[in-house]
Amino acid sequence: MKLAVFVSDYRMTVDTLERLKPEKMGIILVQNGVYHASVKEKGKTSSILDSSADLFALKEDLETRGIDPASIDSKVKVVTFGDVVDLIFNDYEKTAWL
Amino acid sequence: MGKLTIGCFASLVGSTNLDFAVKLAGAALDKGHKVDLWVSGNGTMLSLQDQRAFKDYSYLEKPVKELMEKGLNVTACEACAEARGYHDSNTLEGVKRFSMDWYLGSTFDADRVLHIGGE
Amino acid sequence: MATTKLGFIVQRPGYKSENPKLALTHAIASQSVEIYLDDEDEVTCDVAFIGDGVLNCIKDQKAVENYQLNSTESHIKMALLCDLNIFVCKEDLDKYGLTENDIVLDANEMGGDLEVKVVPYEEITKMMEEMKHLLFF
Numbered sequence: 001m002k003l004a005v006f007v008s009d010y011r012m013t014v015d016t017l018e019r020l021k022p023e024k025m026g027i028i029l030v031q032n033g034v035y036h037a038s039v040k041e042k043g044k045t046s047s048i049l050d051s052s053a054d055l056f057a058l059k060e061d062l063e064t065r066g067i068d069p070a071s072i073d074s075k076v077k078v079v080t081f082g083d084v085v086d087l088i089f090n091d092y093e094k095t096a097w098l
Numbered sequence: 099m100g101k102l103t104i105g106c107f108a109s110l111v112g113s114t115n116l117d118f119a120v121k122l123a124g125a126a127l128d129k130g131h132k133v134d135l136w137v138s139g140n141g142t143m144l145s146l147q148d149q150r151a152f153k154d155y156s157y158l159e160k161p162v163k164e165l166m167e168k169g170l171n172v173t174a175c176e177a178c179a180e181a182r183g184y185h186d187s188n189t190l191e192g193v194k195r196f197s198m199d200w201y202l203g204s205t206f207d208a209d210r211v212l213h214i215g216g217e
Numbered sequence: 218m219a220t221t222k223l224g225f226i227v228q229r230p231g232y233k234s235e236n237p238k239l240a241l242t243h244a245i246a247s248q249s250v251e252i253y254l255d256d257e258d259e260v261t262c263d264v265a266f267i268g269d270g271v272l273n274c275i276k277d278q279k280a281v282e283n284y285q286l287n288s289t290e291s292h293i294k295m296a297l298l299c300d301l302n303i304f305v306c307k308e309d310l311d312k313y314g315l316t317e318n319d320i321v322l323d324a325n326e327m328g329g330d331l332e333v334k335v336v337p338y339e340e341i342t343k344m345m346e347e348m349k350h351l352l353f354f
Contacts, residue, residue, distance in 0.1 A: 001346045006212070008115070014228040014268050016353065019338065022346075031114060060121070081125035088210050089100050089131070095212045096226075096353050105352065107236055138243070139235050178239075198246035202260045203253025205350055206221045213352035215236055217229075 004092035007033035100209035109140035138175035145174035218257035224348035227270035241292035294324035
């Protein structure tokens, strides 16, 4: 299974993400999920960045929150809505919004 | 080109999930995909006509109308809408209202489904 | 004839939020989806309760008595009556100290034959892999 997971919260109220073990996973950080790409708590980056999944963050949602897309963690690729459409159709088979 | 079915259950005002859904729908249409947008639960607020644009609240009537002109298919859950006092008479022109089976029917031939249902 | 399989994954408790109930009512709507499909095409729905979502399955819910609302329990029973596969994650039940005695297991009193399947999370992963689309609630 090739799964694109949309993470839309910074504080997750479910632990589903860490339990998903698809053959291929992409994590698309959107809305408040984009904080995972930039915020460090007590100097430590989000555990999501330790994932083996491909990581993306939505440019519009970074900018909306005052985060410079050029400043985020280098493991995360900045994408536009158009890029998200391409990811959904070309790189993954199923989606999950958490 | 493919078909994307988006389901969104979050309110127009009080969340930006619908804003996200509409922007994604627009991006998919621009790339030539067919898009169905199903709104259910609080998401049916999107189907209301005469939304007033304030800068402090999400306002999607204009972009949704523009996207419907480009082929976006918007359907609201009829029971969810009626439960909230949203009737045929105050539904945005072009938005359809059906029961929940419409959403499942839309997924039947969808290449991709994005269900925005958490909260 | 073609079948599209949908997996509904419920990961949150109900009542405060409408979404777990909407997962069930949408899944149950698969019983009438034929009106939108060609003859012999179908959409099937499996429902899995995981994480805090297993709390939806605790039996003896008194939502009608207290809030005049159909209970999630009654929706689970209706789903069983409609022959939907309902999975409940065993590890998550264990986490809360719940057993099969504590949850809705069947709709026998309504004439249903199908039972809730309490399964390891691994089985739910397999179900998710078999589905064409996933809907997380």
